[in-house]
Amino acid sequence: MREEVPARHHMFIVEGDLSRCREILAPLGLGSARRQGDVWERESDVLTVELVHEAQTAATFTAAGSAHFIILAADRIGAQAQQALLKLAEEPPVNTTIALAVPSANLCLPTLRSRAVVVRASGAQRRATTFREGEGLARRFWEATIEERLALAQEIAKRDDAANAARACLLRLGARAREWPPQHQRALRSALMWLDAPAPHIKAIMEYCALIAPASPTDSEHCDSRERLVS
Structure with missing residues (x-):
């Protein structure tokens, strides 16, 4: 059964992998945005500040009026990367949805979680991701x-x-x-x-x-x- 997510929000933290993040964002128009070339995705073992800056640059060049998705997936997040992501969440580009897929939302700073819709994994999903x-x-x-x-x-x-x-x-x-x-x-x-x-x-x-x-x-x-x- 598809999970319900808020219709309008610019930041999501999703417990799980990249595929689950895509599933969560699907009701928000991810498919049509992908067809328009308005989806920027990166997957890495460690989310670095450089990768966040790349995401910010990609969002800056979003076409006016189009919906754009920035999707990041990582097993770990550096402290500087979290601060850079927090800044991006506090000053989001227009018409841009940012999503971060991580094994556990608890890896994120409380201030970062407070700026996002946190989509927790079920017990079974969390165990599968962990293994x-x-x-x-x-x-x-x-x-x-x-x-x-x-x-x-x-x-x-x-x-x-x-x-x-x-x-x-x-x-x-x-x-x-x-x-x-x-x-x-x-x-x-x-x-x-x-x-x-x-x-x-x-x-x-x-x-x-x-x-x-x-x-x-x-x-x-x-x-x-x-x-x-x-x-």
Whole structure:
């Protein structure tokens, strides 16, 4: 069933991916605008300030009287990008609808959310999006230094779907674990079991994984300390 959205508003934050964002905007004339070449879309792992400036430039050249759509989709949003997007939301170009697709609206600043119609995902939609994210989270986790892994653990723990995000990350990380030493594989299995406990401490579990996961090629200097931790 199609979700109802306000007939007139210039800013939307949609929990989900680019396709769900398009679905939400369809009743507002997205299809006809696309046929007129009045839709500007970009999808990225991280929304940067440069990408927001590109969107602002594209909106500036909107033909007078035509409806224009700026659609951005990202898994993460930089702090400067949020400030730039906030400015764009506060001074929107004429006849332009701006939409941002993100895994969770809680990734956005409260001030940015206050300028937008926030379209929340259902529980099932959020879980599906989170598990698709798992591969990206696992890749970030694997390639990171130990300090970056600890920061990622904190980032995951702050999410409103923290348990699902942590589980998705560790399950995808488990695909790499087949090549790990046995003690590291056992440690990862223990972490997944702890996630299933009542009220799991997500931050502590992910920090544990940050310490026990074998070092990536970019962080080989910490390899010896991790071996001692799980031995």
